[in-house]
Amino acid sequence: MQGAAGALLTGAAMAWWATPAFAGTRDASTAPTPVVPGVSLEPSNCSGSGTVVNGSGQVLDHATAPGGGGASPGNPILVDPNGVVTYEGTSGTAITNHHWYVDLDGIEVQSGGSPNTGMETSTHGTKKISDFLPAHIITGTYYVDGAISGTGGECSGSAYVKIEGDPAVTAAFGLAVVLFLLALWLFYAGMPDEAEEMLDVADELGQSQPPPAR
Amino acid sequence: MAKTRKGHPVKGAIAGLLLGLSVSLFLLIFSLWVVKNLEWYAIVVGAGVVVGILWGLYGPRRRRKRPAGPPVVVGPRGAGSPGAPPPV
Numbered sequence: 001m002q003g004a005a006g007a008l009l010t011g012a013a014m015a016w017w018a019t020p021a022f023a024g025t026r027d028a029s030t031a032p033t034p035v036v037p038g039v040s041l042e043p044s045n046c047s048g049s050g051t052v053v054n055g056s057g058q059v060l061d062h063a064t065a066p067g068g069g070g071a072s073p074g075n076p077i078l079v080d081p082n083g084v085v086t087y088e089g090t091s092g093t094a095i096t097n098h099h100w101y102v103d104l105d106g107i108e109v110q111s112g113g114s115p116n117t118g119m120e121t122s123t124h125g126t127k128k129i130s131d132f133l134p135a136h137i138i139t140g141t142y143y144v145d146g147a148i149s150g151t152g153g154e155c156s157g158s159a160y161v162k163i164e165g166d167p168a169v170t171a172a173f174g175l176a177v178v179l180f181l182l183a184l185w186l187f188y189a190g191m192p193d194e195a196e197e198m199l200d201v202a203d204e205l206g207q208s209q210p211p212p213a214r
Numbered sequence: 215m216a217k218t219r220k221g222h223p224v225k226g227a228i229a230g231l232l233l234g235l236s237v238s239l240f241l242l243i244f245s246l247w248v249v250k251n252l253e254w255y256a257i258v259v260g261a262g263v264v265v266g267i268l269w270g271l272y273g274p275r276r277r278r279k280r281p282a283g284p285p286v287v288v289g290p291r292g293a294g295s296p297g298a299p300p301p302v
Contacts (some may be wrong), residue, residue, distance in 0.1 A: 080241040106251035140246040160248065167243040176239035185231035185263075187269060190225030191276035 039063050039077070040070035041157040045092025048157075054131075055082030060164070065157075073141060076160035081135040088124035093153060098150025105142050116150070138172040140164045221271040230266020234259035 003187035023056040041048065049064035061078040081084075094116060140163055165174050224275040241247040249255070 037269040105249065106253060138243055139245075140243045141248045141249070143250040145250075162245065170243060172239055172243045176236045176243070178238070179232045179236035183229045183236060184229075186225055186229030186232065187266070187273075189274070190229050190266065190270040191273050192219040192221045192271065192274040194219055194277050 004161065006162050006180040014211050019116065021034035039065045039157060039159040041065045043155065045153075046090070046155040046157075048087065048089030050077075050081055050085055050087040052082045052085050054164075063159075068167035069158050071143070071158045072088045073143070073160045076141050076162035078164055079129060079133075080164050081129050081133050081137075084126055086124075086126045088122070088208070091153065092121070094119040094121050094153050095148060095150045097147050100146065100148035102144065104144055113150075133163065135165070137172050139163045140165045172208050219275055220284070223267045223270040226266035226270020226273070227263050230262035230264065231259060232262075232271070233266065234262025239263065249284070 015104050039048075044066060047065060050139070051059060052061040054060040060080050060083060063077055096116045096119065097113075098116060099111070099113040101108050103109065142163070143158065144161050145156070145158035148154060238258045240254070241258070247254075
């Protein structure tokens with residue numbers, strides 16, 4: 001259970017998660033954006049919260065669930081690659097012999113499991129985001145979802161996470177520019193040739209030069 | 215010596231692939247298109263490949279420069295030259 005919670009939170013770039021599912025709300029006093037839900041969790045006997053702090057130590061975003069409208073691309077959880085996230089989560093019942101996973105845009109980024117012999121029903125912790133997402137690699141908004149299932153129950157959660165930063169200084173931007181320039185060059189090189197056959201015939205006749213103008 | 219066009223569908227496909235990848239990256243990092251599954255970006259990449267193949271086959275023609283060769287020497291017209299007027 002702890003693994004699942006930590007996984008969703010960390011792998012999800014700190015989307016935070018508890019154990020099961022709800023809809024989260026933002027703390028209007030700290031969030032720079034309007035109060036909107038940013039997380040979905042199911043079923044309702046799971047709860048959680050998370051706080052994202054940027055590299056300067058200021059609270060960047062905060063979300064709790066249940067209590068809101070769920071994950072929405074228009075209201076992502078803001079994440080600073082230089083910051084940390086503090087999270088906590090609980091489940092209504094202990095989930096033992098569980099397996100958990102975290103997907104980022106449909107791609108599994110973390111997974112694991114535990115027998116949870118201690119019958120724990122809560123977890124908490126703090127994670128450095130740079131341990132999972134180095135700065136200046138990529139920015140953008142991503143859909144993060146995950147679930148834990150095992151003996152005693154299951155929970156799933158999802159959120160949109162927006163990685164803050166200037167896209168123009170990321171490695172992904174540089175790669176995109178290089179690919180774009182290569183594509184342009186190849187588009188030019190890939191243009192159909194004209195009069196190719198004329199040159200071939202001329203070569204066969206040993207006249208690679210055009211006749212002199214008279 | 216009929217004029218023909220020689221297409222380059224493979225070059226075009228690679229160009230389209232790279233263009234699709236770069237456009238997908240731009241969409242991703244600028245949050246211009248948020249999806250739940252990265253597979254959606256395969257549509258962009260696939261469209262790029264199709265456009266590239268069509269470009270390589272039916273795109274505007276590129277005039278290829280003739281290869282450089284030794285200069286053609288043309289002698290002065292005069293006695294003995296073919297086509298020269300007969301001496302008066």
